[in-house]
Amino acid sequence: MAGNFYQVRCPDCENEQVVYGKAATEVACAVCGHVLVRPTGGKAAIEGEVLETVERGA
Template sequence: MVQQIRENRSKFFKVKCPDCDNEQVIFEKASTVVKCVVCGRDLATPAGGRATLKAEIVQELK
């Protein structure tokens, strides 16, 4: 029998809010609107599969 190793194809991103410079971690495939916890600005909106990011990506987390 052949075993297949499944890689996780989804990522988390550390993003920086353009308004208040707060950094927070969001999921690449967010299914709801992600808001900044400090100022409330939308950082990501769902778009079918992957979310549309409206913030600067600081780091890709694995």
């Protein structure tokens, strides 16, 4: 598997959303716009609280 998806909680508004662990662009919270994921050239820097790793469906 190339990368994982994570359920992340926004530190500002506590919205939960799924993000890709190797994101190539910044990912903002869908509710408040706080940046949750910043690209680093490899594994992305996740700035929210990681709640769980989301499994790929079959």
